[in-house]
Amino acid sequence: MSSVESANRTEAGAGEGGKIRLTLPDGTVKEVPFGTTGRAVAASIGPRLAKDALGVKLAGQVLDLSRPLTESGLFEVVTPKHADALELYRHSTAHLCANAVKRLFPGVKIGIGPAIENGFYYDFDPGRPFTPEDLEKIGAEMKKIVAEDNVVVRKEMSKAEAVKIFEAQGDPLKVEIVAGIPEGSLSCYEQKDFIDLCRGPHVPSTGKLGVFKLTHSAGAYWKGDERNPMLQRIYGAVFLTQKELDEHLARLEAAKARDHRKLGKELGLFLFHPWAPASPFFLPKGATVYNLLIAFMRDLYVKYGYQEIITPQIFDEELFRTSGHTGAYRENMYFMTIDEREFGVKPMNCPGHCLLFKSGHYSHRDLPVRYADFARLHRYEKSGVTQGLTRVRTFSQDDAHIFAAPESIGREVLDFLLFLDEVYSTFEFRDVDISLGLRPEKRVGPDEVWDRAETVLEAAIKATGRPYVVSPGDGAFYGPKIDFRVNDALGRPWQLGTIQCDFNLPELFDLHYVAEDGVKHRPVILHRAILGSLERFFGILIEHTGGDFPFWLAPEQVRVVPVSEKFNEYGEKILRRLIGAGLRATIDVRNEKLGAKIRNGELEKVPALLIVGKNEQEAGTVSLRVRGGDEYKDKDIERLIERMKEAVAQRSLRWYQRATGSFSTL
RNA sequence: GCUGGCGUAGCUCAACAGGUAGAGCAGCCGAUUUGUAAUCGGCAGGUUGCGGGUUCAAGUCCCAUCGCCAGCUCCA
Structure with missing residues (x-):
């Protein structure tokens, strides 16, 4: 008990033999002798209450019914209905x-x-x-x-x-x-x-x-x-x-029904093979979504001032010695000896980006430099921790490194938070937990450098006014970070976005830029990702949408469904028009009844089925069936295409008057 | 990595206490020409994850190994 607390108790408690004052929820004050039990107080209020009582809550603390009450304060009887x-x-x-x-x-x-x-x-x-x-x-x-x-x-x-x-x-x-x-x-x-x-x-x-x-x-x-x-x-x-x-x-x-591993198999998005443990294969449909996610980020990179680069996969171990990875990250890396030379497969992009930065000369006017890289990374993860797409051994990230003057970090972090907001709101990720990770035990760099980095990050996050939690020891080995976590279908949290402050790598690689004073200065590196691992993001997205991707991301957006073979030709004509308009469309010409084709389209979660039969052919229209069962007769194909294109351009979650994805917060 | 569970046809699952692997869907062939969630018939499909062992006989029991799942731990 702290001294402040005990002082309060002495004051409020009136000591042995005295009285304490209990303020009931309805505002009335009850005076009882010091040491009266919660049970006795409950009984004095009402026998029914005493019977239902599980405990009492006094001055914010839940106590057993048998505990003698020794202080004054707000008093509630904890019944089954009580929040506690x-x-x-x-x-x-x-x-x-x-x-x-x-x-x-x-x-x-x-x-x-x-x-x-x-x-x-x-x-x-x-x-x-x-x-x-x-x-x-x-x-x-x-x-x-x-x-x-x-x-x-x-x-x-x-x-x-x-x-x-x-x-x-x-x-x-x-x-x-x-x-x-x-x-x-x-x-x-x-x-x-x-x-x-x-x-x-x-x-x-x-x-x-x-x-x-x-x-x-x-x-x-x-x-x-x-x-x-x-x-x-x-x-x-x-x-x-x-x-x-x-x-x-x-x-x-x-929730098991929305497990991305189950849906990934059912929808033909990705698969695993024992010969490549924890390393996904993306089937054409999965690869389509994956690439669309990258395209989405590329679009925003233009808007937010990033430049994409392409860098090597495998480096001489010297690089990782320089970056500190061979010391702090060795157990997570893949190494190989070729030509009697030690090589490592990169687990992160930052060391390579440092080499690139170092190859040029920068004035303060050139900064910040924002290098984006979707390169594939490999990290050895212990066999027991891998899981579906959410934890794999090879993945790529919407990764970027910002080389900035120390005084502009705050600004950069804030811009990043805006960028992140734009991305997450596109997917309606509402329940995002933000945490500030501070220095871990196993780390590189002197403590003074960590002090600075932690202060800068916390100041930036505070400036946004968002709620966040501080997690001591949760930082990366090279610097503190802000993590953004979203839950999967079973409520397990996964980190997606992150921004990590790094004062160490610029030292290790001896990076510099020329400032206004004409003297060489050390830049700071911000490691940052928004989707994080694309594999993981994909997995989480599947679970949040239950496999019903928003129209702009759906691997198959439209399926033409002729009522019978007689209308296949008309269907093909519609199909050509859809594909011509840039939509991902197919046609179901199988020798099946309409009901079976519809069922298939629904099970495969195609957002739009266009049914064409005698009526449509005669009128030159299509009959639209929106995923989920809504049916709209006689649609003008050109107007429909316009609508779809608009949904794609705006990356809207709902493309036709109703929700296509059920976003659960379970 | 650790502890436990699981691994049978492309998918979902079956096979009594060990007796020699079966169904639905998908696939292929044929018939049917269909109006908003499954048309009918036929055919084909498996060294039971891989490797040992026990046994007259192993999907079933034992050992080892790989993979997957849950959790611990770790992390994007």
């Missing part, structure tokens, strides 16, 4: 889980079990992994403990007492945690045959719990460090009502 109830349920359910595991597997040691989004996890050292059958048994035992309705008791104790308890029950992991906690602030929670070290708070009895499902178990290193032994983590989902739990499980199920 879920957290309480989740954490208490974690204890419930450990209780059940201890009963069923007496030798199992317990680790930690916090509440997390949607539920909880609990780490155990079981000696062997849990099987799905184990999880079922554990779940059943948990239900039994709920039925027993055991009272949950908070026990404050000394470290010595706690160590004694956990040594006695054979829990060395708990003993280890106790050792790290300062004396005087230690508490345990006991429910009948189970006691666990915990700060609390918890629900008053196990009978309050019950809406949960153990979802899966997986290995997890003790304290998240791979040098530590691996424990078994059980994950559980916990909600207020069975309905919400069911909905959550259904949502997870639905």
